[in-house]
Amino acid sequence: MAEQLKREITGLSVKLPENPDESYIDLQDTSLLGGFDNLEYLELINCKSLMDLNGLSGLKRLKCLRFGDCGQLKGLEGLEDLPALERIDLSGCTSLENVDELAGSKRIWDVRLYGCGSLINLDGLKGLRYLKWINLSGCGSLNNLDGLKGLQNIQRIPIDHCESLENVDTLVGIREIGDKEIDLTGCIRLKDVKGLKSIKGLTELIINDIQFENLDIFPD
Secondary structure (H helix, E strand, C coil): CHHHHHHHCCEEEEECCCCCCCCCCCCCECHHHCCCCCCCEEEEECCCCCCECHHHCCCCCCCEEEEECCCCCCCCCCCCCCCCCCEEECCCCCCCCCCHHHHHCCCCCEEECCCCCCCCCCHHHCCCCCCCEEECCCCCCCCCCHHHCCCCCCCECCCCCCCCCCCCHHHCCCCECCCCEEECCCCCCCCECHHHCCCECCCEEECCCCCCCECCCCCC
16 A cells, blocks of 8 residues: 555655754655655755665656755765756755766756855756756855856856856856846856856846956947
């Protein structure tokens, strides 16, 4: 009966207390999720001890995945084979260092990395040509956007408070920004914004708390 129920479930949400008043059992790995072969949506929130995602390997139907405030998660090992994945939210995963394992999920169009302060590169996003939305706000250790090179379909990309970011050159291929604005507030090491020159639809550039060497971003 239990195994049959697992196969019938298509959505699962696990939310642990944000500030528990008493001791509770935290989730350290995803082994308990084995057998949920038809999952399309999975949400794990405030699993502050979660470090091992190997229990999610091979979930062929998984389309949406959310890890909120899983502060011990450093990597995404176990997510290499998720061919149906379209959306992933890793907001608040403050120890996450890379997203390399997303490289095989070619259908992804929405990636949220808000507050991933230890993230050092976006190499796992190379070649994800359907990517439209990516949130990089508060990724304070990220010093380049090289993983986004050639991704022309990006329409929304908050990148404020990326204190280590030095340039946005790899955004030069973006066709059009749907939000009409890009917020660079707090990107204190940014030297210029030449990479934004060719983006259509960009009508507002928010540059608070920055001193640029070169503000020539507009076409002649």
